[in-house]
Amino acid sequence: MxxxxxxxxxxxxxxxxxxxxxxxxxxxxxxxxxxxxxxxxCGACTVLVDGxxxxxxxxxxVQCQGRNITTIEGLADDGHLHPLQQAFIEHDGFQCGYCTPxxxxxxxxxxxxxxxxxxxxxxxxxxxxxxxxxRDEVRERMSGNLCRCGAYNGIVDAISEVYAExx
Amino acid sequence: MNPFTYARAEHANDALxxxxxxxxxxxxxxxxxxxLMRETIERPASLVDVTGLPAAIEDTIQGGVRIGAAARNSAxxxxxxxxxxxxxxxxxxxxGASGQIRNMATVGGNILQRTRCTYFYDDDGSRCxxxxxxxxxxxxxxxxxxxxxxxASASCVATHPSDMCVALAALDAVIHLRSVSGERxxxxxxxxxxxxxxxxxxxxxxxxxxxxxxxxxxxxxxxHSTYRKxxxxxxxxxxxxxxxxxxxxxxxxxxxxxxxxGGVAHKPWRAFKAEEALRGKASAPExxxxxxxxxLAEAKPLRDNAFKIELAARTITAVLLxxxxxxx
Numbered sequence: 001m002x003x004x005x006x007x008x009x010x011x012x013x014x015x016x017x018x019x020x021x022x023x024x025x026x027x028x029x030x031x032x033x034x035x036x037x038x039x040x041x042c043g044a045c046t047v048l049v050d051g052x053x054x055x056x057x058x059x060x061x062v063q064c065q066g067r068n069i070t071t072i073e074g075l076a077d078d079g080h081l082h083p084l085q086q087a088f089i090e091h092d093g094f095q096c097g098y099c100t101p102x103x104x105x106x107x108x109x110x111x112x113x114x115x116x117x118x119x120x121x122x123x124x125x126x127x128x129x130x131x132x133x134x135r136d137e138v139r140e141r142m143s144g145n146l147c148r149c150g151a152y153n154g155i156v157d158a159i160s161e162v163y164a165e166x167x
Numbered sequence: 168m169n170p171f172t173y174a175r176a177e178h179a180n181d182a183l184x185x186x187x188x189x190x191x192x193x194x195x196x197x198x199x200x201x202x203l204m205r206e207t208i209e210r211p212a213s214l215v216d217v218t219g220l221p222a223a224i225e226d227t228i229q230g231g232v233r234i235g236a237a238a239r240n241s242a243x244x245x246x247x248x249x250x251x252x253x254x255x256x257x258x259x260x261x262x263g264a265s266g267q268i269r270n271m272a273t274v275g276g277n278i279l280q281r282t283r284c285t286y287f288y289d290d291d292g293s294r295c296x297x298x299x300x301x302x303x304x305x306x307x308x309x310x311x312x313x314x315x316x317x318x319a320s321a322s323c324v325a326t327h328p329s330d331m332c333v334a335l336a337a338l339d340a341v342i343h344l345r346s347v348s349g350e351r352x353x354x355x356x357x358x359x360x361x362x363x364x365x366x367x368x369x370x371x372x373x374x375x376x377x378x379x380x381x382x383x384x385x386x387x388x389x390x391h392s393t394y395r396k397x398x399x400x401x402x403x404x405x406x407x408x409x410x411x412x413x414x415x416x417x418x419x420x421x422x423x424x425x426x427x428x429g430g431v432a433h434k435p436w437r438a439f440k441a442e443e444a445l446r447g448k449a450s451a452p453e454x455x456x457x458x459x460x461x462x463l464a465e466a467k468p469l470r471d472n473a474f475k476i477e478l479a480a481r482t483i484t485a486v487l488l489x490x491x492x493x494x495x
Contacts, residue, residue, distance in 0.1 A: 016170070017168045040202060058202060058271065106266070109266070118244075119244070121402060123261075127250060
């Protein structure tokens with residue numbers, strides 16, 4: 001079965017029961033995406049599929065055939081960290097680091113949702129296509145990514161800074 | 168996880184043909200089914216991937232909206248037609264799960280998701296009539312804070328976990344089903360069942376039948392609708408109680424109302440009694456509260472969840488007050 005992973009064509013053979021997460025970690029040696037709960041409760045396995053954030057632990061790899069998959073390993077550009085990776089360092093957006101790859105992939109997907117006007121649970125006006133990136137919006141939209149070290153303030157700061165600069 | 172075969176369907180008839188064996192399951196985003204397979208609670212011999220089937224969100228000639236069953240939860244929540252004409256549905260979807268899960272989960276799969284009762288999931292350690300019919304229920308005398316207060320039975324006190332379905336119940340949504348023998352339509356309020364003594368039979372879906380679409384009928388006052396979910400944490404948590412409501416009023420009198428509850432029963436609970444009590448009444452807090460109490464009169468608490476009765480009454484009252492303010 002064929003995939004495009006971090007821009008590279010990849011062919012792999014695997015048992016049909018293999019999740020996308022296990023394909024990445026156990027077959028392709030991409031250990032950045034983490035297995036936290038393996039049941040969709042923690043977000044540590046978040047990757048981007050065709051630009052959309054999903055949980056790789058609940059996705060069967062076979063369902064992702066032919067798709068464009070981006071993991072934390074695919075974000076740095078020619079040795080330079082992705083701006084969000086750099087911002088996580090500067091804002092202490094992690095302590096142990098286990099949830100970080102999922103947090104960063106999730107944030108990238110989240111920002112593209114927000115930019116195209118996707119509302120959230122805390123958005124007041126559902127009719128508007130412009131959503132401001134305030135702390136409440138970031139916290140709500142990132143609620144699927146748990147951080148047991150409690151680095152949430154740094155995570156929100158890092159995301160807010162990078163998004164504000166992109167504006 | 169038990170082994171299975173996999174096939175991706177190109178269209179609905181293709182899916183029905185591929186799923187002819189009785190041990191087949193249709194696979195949407197997998198956010199519930201893959202998890203249940205990993206726990207060996209679901210053991211399909213074959214999976215038919217239906218994520219490539221129609222997912223369009225389209226106006227109907229009757230003035231409603233038809234949503235293809237493969238539409239992602241996030242796509243429905245984001246649709247401008249849904250946000251402006253049926254905000255209760257957009258709000259319910261956005262209150263459910265997380266951004267990642269909403270990007271994966273389909274509308275058809277959301278309707279068919281199974282209870283999050285921890286005893287249902289605990290295959291090794293607990294009895295469950297839903298998982299193993301006739302075995303008994305460890306939730307009834309167990310930790311049942313999250314469980315049902317309405318319509319439960321001596322066999323099962325589980326709740327339906329969907330937020331989306333609570334909004335669909337309030338909106339009189341219709342589920343379109345297809346099988347090799349043809350198509351039929353079932354109102355959402357009649358699609359999910361109360362547990363009775365067969366809690367393992369959860370819906371009106373027949374073997375081999377596929378959900379192909381959900382239709383929202385035209386409802387002019389649905390633009391005055393909302394969803395409120397009360398839960399243990401502010402986000403990414405199942406409902407203790409949730410309320411979907413739409414209100415139509417004129418000169419302070421309630422012309423019409425739709426009301427449904429989540430987190431309280433084995434199915435999305437349409438509050439017909441409360442609606443009846445409200446029609447024609449003054450739009451006032453004491454009438455909202457009285458209607459809520461009428462609906463909840465038959466509520467039966469378990470050891471840990473009596474709080475849900477008062478919580479549901481207060482949440483219904485608060486949501487109706489919020490909607491009434493849109494008319495001021």
